[in-house]
Amino acid sequence: MLTAFARAFKTPDLRKKLLFTFGIIVLYRLGAHIPVPGVDYGNVQQCVNQAKQGNNNLLGLMDMFSGGALLQITIFALGIMPYITASIILQLLTVVIPRLEALKKEGQSGQTKITQYTRYLTVALAILQGTGLVATAKSGALFTGCSVANQIVPDQSIFTIIVMVITMTAGTALVMWLGELITDRGVGNGMSILMFISIAAGFPGSLWAIKESGKLAKGWIEFGTVILIGFVMVALVVFVEQAQRRIPVQYAKRMIGRRSYGGTSTYIPLKVNQAGVIPVIFASSLLYIPILIVQFAGTSTSGWSAWIQQHLVDGKPIHTVIYFFLIVFFAFFYVAISFNPEEVADNMKKYGGFIPGIRAGRPTAEYLSYVLNRITWPGSLYLGLIALVPTMALAGFGGANANFPFGGTSILIIVGVGLETVKQIESQLQQRNYEGFLR
Template identity: 45%
Template sequence: MLEALRNAWKIPDLRKRIKYTALMLLLFRIGTFIPVPRMDPSAVRSIIERGALLGFFDIIAGGALSQFSVFAMSITPYINASIIVQLLTVVIPKWEELAKEGEAGRKVLAQYTRYGTVILGLIQATGLSIGFRSAMKPGFLSQIVVILSLAAGTAFLMWLGEQITDKGIGNGISLLIFAGIVSRIPTSVYQMYALIRIGAVNILLLAVVAILGIAVVVGVIAVQEAERRVPVQYAKRVVGRRVYGGQSTHIPIKINSAGVIPVIFSTSILMFPSTLAGFFPNNKFMTSVAEFLQPSGWLYAVLYGLLIVFFTYFYTAVTFNPVDVANNIKKYGGFIPGIRPGRPTADYITRIVNRITLVGALFLAVIALLPYFMTAVSGLNISFGGTALLIVVGVALETMKAIEAQMIMRHYQGFLK
């Protein structure tokens, strides 16, 4: 691995991209310490401690929300806009045509995503300014300043992520989320070290939890990379004097094709009542619902797992269409051995997707619930949850593959052997 890193640094273009990515991530981290004017950070932190969902967003933002910096909303509005555009692509025929037009169509959809990011950013910034009004200096001007500062910070992060994608290494948006989550690790390690020094934590128990954590990371990597390969045979075609086709290939269907989206959806839904109760502490109904859905309760765990399974199937059904895959195979003269082209092929692929999606959904549910279980058994405060783990591992693998592709293109041996 060290040899591969040395080879990567020897390539001038790749070295330039790595430096540019590091510089942009450093700029992102500096921005997390620039406070929004006319806000009281200590009052903000007390509100965040009462809202579970806000704590989750603070992890994604790398602590920027608890400090209420200009990057407090992080890149969350862009993620929401991307998901909305992706879902509407299936519903709106014009957008579906754009998605199939190639690079030109994707540019138009990317522009729609940018517009949606700005709109959602303004809406979310308005909601935060209302929710944190007790930590804000009184006056309408203060609210306008806070809204514009937060929306401008999100727009800048969107631009920063796109610049990393174009001139750096890997997906810029994913790397910004990755940097935000990883930046919390040193603080967590120091807090754990402080507990060990005062004897509040059993070292043997901590070692067992660490070994289990490494095993979970290995399992996440294995499932993230696992795929079901459906064999496809293409018949020979004669076009003029040339013969095309006749080769064998496969359709790679990932076990966890939904990624971390189901976990984010499920977390947002279950933590929403607690967040509202934090904003309206005098509302008895909100408070009772929040107490009923405490993360430490068994009802929360059951609902969490069921919602993850549901959203995994839902998101997979939206993003993967077996009928289109079957039609494309038939269009280019291909077939799955033993399966007739057309409708039987679509049904066959649907059965495969449903079976492996169940494995992926159960895996996501186990990973998401494992930190709660480990906290209950060990008594340790494990802040690095399943969602953060999935994001970190997924982005690390994606970035490694991007570097690998650049090195192989220049005839260097990469990380994969």
């Protein structure tokens, strides 16, 4: 591995790409610590230190995706969450709206238009989320239980609020542009790398907080146990993320003039975790909606409000069961809309491909659907179990839920992005590696 890194920096054009990527990462982390105009930074820090344990569900998820910038209300407070949401929405709408489906089939030109629509939707969602964040911070609901929660935004005039929303929206647009710069001129997928950096930035602080709050051998036993659990989880996630069912495909020979084409054999790789981390995000977002309604309704004395606050929070049995089944449901749902067996079967038939032992056309689509359903079951159960690790950490470490760094969503994203980036670096190294006849 170290040899590969040394070779990467010895290659001039690859070294430029790596250094450019590192430079963008530094700018991104710098912006995550610049506060928004109109915010009392001292009061924010005091509330962050007091209320760190109380944030859960979607708020904690958004704070993780922003690298801790959300709760600190910086110019990159919204991070890449609006872009992720916009991308998921457009991917879902592609199945529903014929116009978007036609654009997807047009190739590069259609994909360029869909990317442009994603940018517009990202800005709109950033305005919406920025307004919600400013309103929540102004009312003091962002940090429940903090003594100075109502003093985070001292000047609550309309002009100050508009400036704050515009600054956060501009920060989101800048993050989106930085991500695209990495994709075009750096190494790997820009948005994925920024997401990776945002999550990894919170690891040192979370690990040290576990050590400080530990009681056995000054916290070193708890610290070592969490590190060991992290290694085991990374190994498990790498094993499952790399696992795939390879369906063999044979292409028949075709005679064009005097030449024969085709006759090759390949395979269709169906991943065990075909849905990725999307089901976890969907389930977390859906479960946070009732809590959000209760926070803004202010009807904590009513029966339904008290029931939601008592049962639909992290660590409660009802929340855990609903969360698990929602992840399994959304895993099947997302796989169903992202992989179309009939379309794959039609493309194979068009180019003379067939699965050995399976007739082309409808039988091939039915076979692909059958295999996909069978491998989605273990993939969805794996996602559900991985996502429940913070809840198990809460029971095992006595309140370490907020500090437990190896949560399901974070470890899935870090391992997935890390594997993909390393593969891209290796592929670029192999393109420049020429071996002679003699070693």
